[in-house]
Amino acid sequence: NVAHGLAWSFYLGYLKLVLPNLKKAVSSFNKENSNLLCCEEICKLHILIPLSCRIHSNLSEVDSNIQFVKELPLLQIDRAGVKGRVYKNSMYRIVDEDGRLYYCPVEYATPLHTLYAMSGTTSAGFSSEDRLLQAKLFYTTLKDILENSLDCRNCYRLVVYDDSAISEDEAQNIHFLSR
Amino acid sequence: NVAHGLAWSFYLGYLKLVLPNLKKAVSSFNKENSNLLCCEEICKLHILIPLSCRIHSNLSEVDSNIQFVKELPLLQIDRAGVKGRVYKNSMYRIVDEDGRLYYCPVEYATPLHTLYAMSGTTSAGFSSEDRLLQAKLFYTTLKDILENSLDCRNCYRLVVYDDSAISEDEAQNIHFLSR
Numbered sequence: 499n500v501a502h503g504l505a506w507s508f509y510l511g512y513l514k515l516v517l518p519n520l521k522k523a524v525s526s527f528n529k530e531n532s533n534l535l536c537c538e539e540i541c542k543l544h545i546l547i548p549l550s551c552r553i554h555s556n557l558s559e560v561d562s563n564i565q566f567v568k569e570l571p572l573l574q575i576d577r578a579g580v581k582g583r584v585y586k587n588s589m590y591r592i593v594d595e596d597g598r599l600y601y602c603p604v605e606y607a608t609p610l611h612t613l614y615a616m617s618g619t620t621s622a623g624f625s626s627e628d629r630l631l632q633a634k635l636f637y638t639t640l641k642d643i644l645e646n647s648l649d650c651r652n653c654y655r656l657v658v659y660d661d662s663a664i665s666e667d668e669a670q671n672i673h674f675l676s677r
Numbered sequence: 678n679v680a681h682g683l684a685w686s687f688y689l690g691y692l693k694l695v696l697p698n699l700k701k702a703v704s705s706f707n708k709e710n711s712n713l714l715c716c717e718e719i720c721k722l723h724i725l726i727p728l729s730c731r732i733h734s735n736l737s738e739v740d741s742n743i744q745f746v747k748e749l750p751l752l753q754i755d756r757a758g759v760k761g762r763v764y765k766n767s768m769y770r771i772v773d774e775d776g777r778l779y780y781c782p783v784e785y786a787t788p789l790h791t792l793y794a795m796s797g798t799t800s801a802g803f804s805s806e807d808r809l810l811q812a813k814l815f816y817t818t819l820k821d822i823l824e825n826s827l828d829c830r831n832c833y834r835l836v837v838y839d840d841s842a843i844s845e846d847e848a849q850n851i852h853f854l855s856r
C-alpha cells in the first residue's frame with residue numbers, strides 16, 4: 499500500500515542520507531553562530547507528523563512561538579544524474595509554555611504532502627478516509643525502519659500528533675508548546 | 678501498491694513544481710551560454726526509466742557520449758518547513774551515433790532507486806521479481822498522470838528501456854545513441 503512505499507522512500511531517499519550528516523552540520527552551524535545549540539537533545543531532526551496530513555510550507559506562520567533562525571550547512575550529492583543535488587534543513591528557535599528557548603532543526607515529513615494531495619485527486623484512487631489510516635501506517639512503518647537503522651540512531655525525533663479534531667492553530671500550539 | 682504511490686509522489690512532489698518552470702530556466706540558461714539550446718524539442722526534461730531500476734549517480738560514467746555541461750538556474754521554494762528548498766536540473770551534451778550534438782536536461786527517475794533498494798532489503802517485503810513489475814507499473818502510472826496534466830504538457834520526455842537482458846554499458850549505449 500501507499501504508506502509503506504512512501505515510508506521506505508523517505509528513509510532510503512532522504513533520512514539515510516541527511517541524518518548521519520546532521521551532527522557535522524550542527525557543529526559547524528554552532529561554530530558560525532556562537533554555540534546556540536548547547537545540548538545533545540536538540541541537534542536531532544524533529545520530524546512533524548500531523549495525522550491530518552495538513553502540512554504548511556512555513557512553520558512560523560502556523561505557530562508564532564516557532565521562528566526560523568537560519569539554514570544548516572548544505573549537503574550536496576551527485577544523485578540519479580543530477581550533479582550536486584542539494585539537501586538542506588532549517589534551524590528554528592522555539593519558545594515553550596514556560597518561556598524557555600530551544601533551538602532545533604524542524605520540518606514536516608514530506609510524504610504527508612503526497613498523501614494529502616492524493617486524497618484530493620480522484621484519479622489517484624485514494625479517499626480521505628484512507629488518509630488517516632495511511633498516515634498512521636506511515637508513522638508506524640517509519641518508526642520501525644528508523645529503530646532498526648544504526649546510521650540514524652539518536653539523530654531524529656518523530657513528533658506525531660492528532661490535529662484532525664481541533665482547528666489548525668490550536669493543534670499546533672498545544673502540540674509544540676508541550677514539547 | 679508501492680509503484681502507484683511513488684509515481685504520484687514523483688509528480689506531486691517534484692515534476693509538478695519543476696516542469697512548468699523549466700522553459701524559464703532553459704531560456705535564462707541560453708542567455709548566459711550563447712544560445713546552446715536551439716530547438717523546442719530539447720528543452721524537455723528527459724526522464725530515464727531503466728526497467729532494471731539500476732540508476733547511477735553520474736551519467737557520464739555510464740556512457741561517455743553523455744557529458745555534463747552545467748546546472749540549470751536553481752528553483753527555490755519554502756516547502757514543509759524547509760526554507761528555500763532547492764530544486765536543480767543538470768544540462769547534458771549528447772553525441773548520437775551520427776555524431777550529431779544534442780543539449781538537454783537528463784536525469785533518472787529517482788523513485789527507481791527506492792524500488793531497487795527496497796528489493797535489496799528483506800524487511801521491506803519486496804522481492805526482485807516484484808521489481809520489474811513495479812518498474813513497469815511506475816512507468817505506466819507516471820505516463821497516465823503526465824498525459825492528463827496541463828501544467829506539464831510538452832516539458833518532458835519519458836525514456837523507458839529494458840536494460841535487464843544485456844550488460845550495463847551496452848544497454849546504456851544502445852539506448853542513448855538511438856535517440
Ligand SMILES: Nc1nc(=O)c2ncn([C@@H]3O[C@@H]4COP(=O)(O)O[C@H]5[C@@H](O)[C@H](n6cnc7c(N)ncnc76)O[C@@H]5COP(=O)(O)O[C@@H]3[C@@H]4O)c2[nH]1
Nearest residue numbers: 507508511512585608609686687690691763764765787788
Ligand atoms: N524535506 C525534504 N528535503 C529534501 O531535500 C528531500 N529529498 C527527498 N525528500 C523526500 O524523501 C523521499 C524520497 O525522495 P526521492 O528523492 O527518492 O523522491 C523524490 C524524487 O524522486 C523527486 N524529487 C524531489 N525533489 C527532488 C530534487 N530536488 N531533485 C530531483 N528529484 C526530486 O520527487 C520525489 C518526491 O519528493 P518529496 O515529496 O520531496 O519527498 C521525498 C520522498 O518522500 C526530501 N524531503
